[in-house]
Amino acid sequence: MNGHVRAVRKLRSGVARGVVLGAALLVAAGCASSGQAAEQVAALDGNRYSQTDLAANKDSYHAQFTLSEMVGPWGLAHRAEGAGGHFWVGARGKSFQFLGDVTASSDTELQKLTRDKFGSVGIPGAADKNAGKTTGVVFNPAPLNSDLFVVRDQWVDLDGMPVPLTGSARVIFATDSGKLAAWTEQAPDGAVIRRDGGANQVFDGSAQGMAFYGVALAPTGDKLLVADFGTDPQVRTFDKNWQPVATTGFANPFATGEVIDPATPEKGKQAVPGDPAPFNITTVGSRVFVSYAVTTADGKDPEAFDKGEYDVRDAAADEAAGGTPDRGKVAEFDATGKLVRIIDDGGRLNAPWAVTIAPSNFGALSGKLLIGNSGGLGRVLAYDDTTGTFVDYLRDGDAEPVEINGLRALKFGNGESLGDTNALYFTAAPEDHKAGLFGSLRAR
Numbered sequence: 001m002n003g004h005v006r007a008v009r010k011l012r013s014g015v016a017r018g019v020v021l022g023a024a025l026l027v028a029a030g031c032a033s034s035g036q037a038a039e040q041v042a043a044l045d046g047n048r049y050s051q052t053d054l055a056a057n058k059d060s061y062h063a064q065f066t067l068s069e070m071v072g073p074w075g076l077a078h079r080a081e082g083a084g085g086h087f088w089v090g091a092r093g094k095s096f097q098f099l100g101d102v103t104a105s106s107d108t109e110l111q112k113l114t115r116d117k118f119g120s121v122g123i124p125g126a127a128d129k130n131a132g133k134t135t136g137v138v139f140n141p142a143p144l145n146s147d148l149f150v151v152r153d154q155w156v157d158l159d160g161m162p163v164p165l166t167g168s169a170r171v172i173f174a175t176d177s178g179k180l181a182a183w184t185e186q187a188p189d190g191a192v193i194r195r196d197g198g199a200n201q202v203f204d205g206s207a208q209g210m211a212f213y214g215v216a217l218a219p220t221g222d223k224l225l226v227a228d229f230g231t232d233p234q235v236r237t238f239d240k241n242w243q244p245v246a247t248t249g250f251a252n253p254f255a256t257g258e259v260i261d262p263a264t265p266e267k268g269k270q271a272v273p274g275d276p277a278p279f280n281i282t283t284v285g286s287r288v289f290v291s292y293a294v295t296t297a298d299g300k301d302p303e304a305f306d307k308g309e310y311d312v313r314d315a316a317a318d319e320a321a322g323g324t325p326d327r328g329k330v331a332e333f334d335a336t337g338k339l340v341r342i343i344d345d346g347g348r349l350n351a352p353w354a355v356t357i358a359p360s361n362f363g364a365l366s367g368k369l370l371i372g373n374s375g376g377l378g379r380v381l382a383y384d385d386t387t388g389t390f391v392d393y394l395r396d397g398d399a400e401p402v403e404i405n406g407l408r409a410l411k412f413g414n415g416e417s418l419g420d421t422n423a424l425y426f427t428a429a430p431e432d433h434k435a436g437l438f439g440s441l442r443a444r
Contacts, residue, residue: 041323043399044392047364048444049424051402054113055089055098057436064113069120070096070436073427075137075215076409077171078418086118087418088171089427089438090134093126095173095183095199101419101440110417118194121171124201125179132177136215136227136280137409142168144186148222148240149202151184156197163187173199174226176308178210180242202242210236211308214280214353219288219335225250225281231307233277233295235337249337252277254292254329273297273305276329282355288337289355291371292329310375312351315405318376325350325376332388343369343388351375354410354426357385361422362412363443365394370410370424378407378428380441394424397444404437405430 056063057070070091079085086097097120101113126134142148149169155162167186174180183199185192205212209231216225223245224238235250251260251268254276260267271277276292283289293310297303313325324347332340345352354372358365368382368391379401380394393401406429413419419440428437 041392043395044364046443047392047395048397048399049363049394049402049441050397050444051404051439051441053437053439054101055096055436055438061435061437063437063439065098065115067096067436069094070438072133072429072433073436073438074133074135074408074429075173076411076425076427076438077137077139078411078414079139079170080141081414081416084417085139085170087425087438088121088137088139090123090126090137090173091427091436092133093123095121095123095134095137095171096438097121098438099417101423102413102415102417103420105417117196119196121183121196122198123173123175124181124199125175125177125204125206126173132175132179134173135176135213136174138172138215138217140169140172140182140217142221144168144170144184144192145190149182149224149242150240151182151200151202154184154197154200156193156195158187158193158195163193165193169202171199172215172224174212174215176211176213176229178205178208178212178228178230179203180212180215180224180226180238203238203244205230205244208232209307213308214278214282214291216281216283216288219283219286225283225288227278227281227290229277229279229293229295229308229310231305233271233305235278235281235290247337249339250278250288250290250333251337251339252292253331253339253342271295273302274311277305279310279328279351280353280355284355284357286335287340288333288335290331290333291352291355292331293351293353293375294327310351312375314375315377315403318350324348325373327375328352328373330355330371341388343371343383344390345371345381345383346390348381348390349373350377353408356410356412356424358382358424359412359421362424363422365392370394372407372410372426374407377401378404380404380407380410380424394441402441404428404439406433406435406437 055065073091075090169182211230214227255269255271257270279293326347328349415421
C-alpha cells in the first residue's frame with residue numbers, strides 16, 4: 001500500500017489545520033468509545049508559535065520556494081555552527097539543499113532562506129515512490145581526511161570535467177528499501193567540491209528484508225545506528241567501514257516474544273507483530289532516543305512482520321481518541337545502549353518519529369523534550385526532560401495545538417548560516433505523501 005501505513009486516512013486541506021470530512025469523522029467516532037471527547041489540556045502561559053512554510057512542492061502552500069520534485073520529504077540534517085554547508089532535506093530519491101534563514105545575521109543574504117548552485121543530490125535506493133524513499137538523513141562531523149565512513153569514487157561534473165571525490169562522508173542517508181548511501185565533498189587534491197550529482201550506495205540490506213526508517217551517529221562518532229523497521233525489526237549497528245556489526249544494548253523494551261538469548265538476558269525479547277519496533281533513532285550528545293511505531297502482521301503469515309508497515313490512527317481517529325491514539329513509544333538509552341527510561345507518553349504518541357530538545361530561548365517550551373507524531377494529527381508534544389511527563393502541545397497563535405499533516409523531522413537551526421537556534425525546522429509529507437513541505441516554527 002502506498003505510504004507504508006495501515007490506516008484509513010483522512011487528509012486535511014492545507015498543512016496544519018483543515019476541515020475533517022464529516023463521513024470520515026463519523027466512521028472514526030463510531031470506532032471510538034461512546035461519548036469520547038477531544039482531550040482538554042491547559043495551555044502553558046505564553047505557549048504560542050507561528051509556522052512559516054519555507055519550501056513546498058506546490059504553489060498552494062505559498063512557501064518561499066516551490067520545488068515540484070520535493071515530494072514526501074522526511075529526514076533533515078545540517079552542519080554544526082562554524083561548519084558552513086546547507087540544510088539537507090531528503091525527499092524520495094533526492095536531497096534538496098537550502099541555507100540561510102538566520103534572522104539576526106549581519107549578512108543580509110543569510111537573513112532569509114536561500115538556495116545556491118548546489119541544489120540537489122540523488123540518493124541510490126530511493127529513486128521514486130515505487131523503488132523506495134529517503135528516510136533518515138544525518139551529518140557526519142568527522143574530518144574529511146579521516147577514515148570514518150569513507151566514500152570512494154563519487155563522481156561529479158566540475159565545469160565539464162568528471163572528478164572522483166573520496167573522503168569521509170559529510171551526509172549519510174537511509175532508505176526504506178534497506179539501503180545506506182553517503183555523500184562526500186573532498187577532491188583528490190583536498191579541495192572541497194559541492195556540486196549537484198549523486199551520493200554513493202554503501203550498503204544494501206534489501207535482500208535480507210531490511211527497511212531503514214532512521215539513522216544516527218553513535219555518541220562515539222565511529223559507529224552508525226540504524227532503525228530497521230523491516231522483516232526483522234531492530235536497531236542495527238554499522239562500523240566505520242559500513243559493515244554491519246552486532247548491536248550492543250538497545251534491547252526493545254516493548255518486545256513480547258521469546259527471549260533472544262537465555263544466556264544473555266540483557267539482549268531482551270524478540271519482537272512479534274503488533275509490538276512497537278524501532279522507527280527512528282536520534283542522538284543528543286551522549287543520549288540516544290529510539291522512537292517506536294506499532295508493527296503489523298503480514299497478511300499471509302500472522303507470525304511475520306509486514307515489512308515497513310506501521311499501525312497508526314488517521315487524523316479523524318486520532319481526534320476521536322481524545323488525543324490518546326496510543327500507537328507508539330519513545331525510550332531513552334545511554335551511549336552504551338543501556339535503557340535509561342521510557343517516556344511516560346500517556347498514550348499520546350502516534351507513530352512518533354522526530355525527537356529533539358528545545359534550547360533555552362524557545363519560548364514557553366524552552367528546555368522541553370519535543371516529540372513529533374508522524375501519524376494522525378501531526379502534533380508536536382512537549383515533555384519535561386527531567387521527569388519525562390507530558391507538559392503541553394506546541395500551540396499556535398490561537399492557543400490550539402499546531403497540526404502538521406504528515407509531520408516528519410524536527411531540528412533547530414545552528415544560529416550561524418543554517419537557521420536560527422530558536423527556530424524549530426520541520427519536514428512534512430502531507431496529502432498522503434503526495435506533497436512536500438519544509439518550514440519553521442518560532443515563538444511569537
